[in-house]
Amino acid sequence: MYNEIIQELSSLSKDEIIKIVLSNSKGEVQKATVRPILLKNNRKWQVEKIINNQAFHSNIENNDLAGNVQVMLEEQYFSDINIILNGKTISYRISKKKKLFRNEHETESKNNTVLSHNVHKKYILEEGMPIQPLIDLGIFDDNYHVYKSKYDKFQQINR
Structure with a gap:
């Protein structure tokens, strides 16, 4: 039943x-x-x-993708199953009667896929921006860096 999905996944460029x-799982894993x-x-x-509102992470090798997805599916x-690609999904x-439906549609291409493990947060007010009121409040120093003791206040302002 999952063979068509695995074949297409194997044919796609990584x-x-x-x-x-x-x-929409029938097993213990609600979503993967x-x-x-x-x-x-x-x-x-x-x-x-x-699983039960807890996220469990594991890393797999680049060439083991289709095999691991097949094991999870079975x-x-x-x-x-949604495969999100550059420019299409x-x-x-x-279905309940074990019939497979395939849908493909174009999406806006996103070239800003972040591959790093630690994703940098995007704040409204970035550290290093010349914001005079934050210097007046004593949160930024003269080089527009946040004082360590005022970092909590900086986060509070920056929500």
Whole structure:
């Protein structure tokens, strides 16, 4: 039943894939997300499994993607599979009668896929921006860096 999905996943370029979302499960894993990451200059895949509102992460090798996705599909009986690529999304849905439906639609291409393990937060007010009122309040020094003792206040202002 999942062979068509695995064949298409194997035929896709690994560089095109932004994310794979497996959801609507009959097993204990409610949702699984697979995304590419860069660990020690090696490209790997991070698998995030949601079990009882807890997220469990594991990393798999770059060439083991199709095999691991197939194992997850067969063990957890996911019925919604979304493969998000650069410029399009491929969706699979399995009905109660075990019929496979495929849908493909174009999406806006995102070239800003972050592969790092620690994603940098984007604040409204960035550290280093010349903001005079924050200097007057004593949060920034003259070089527009946050004083360590005032970092909590900076986060409070920056929500």
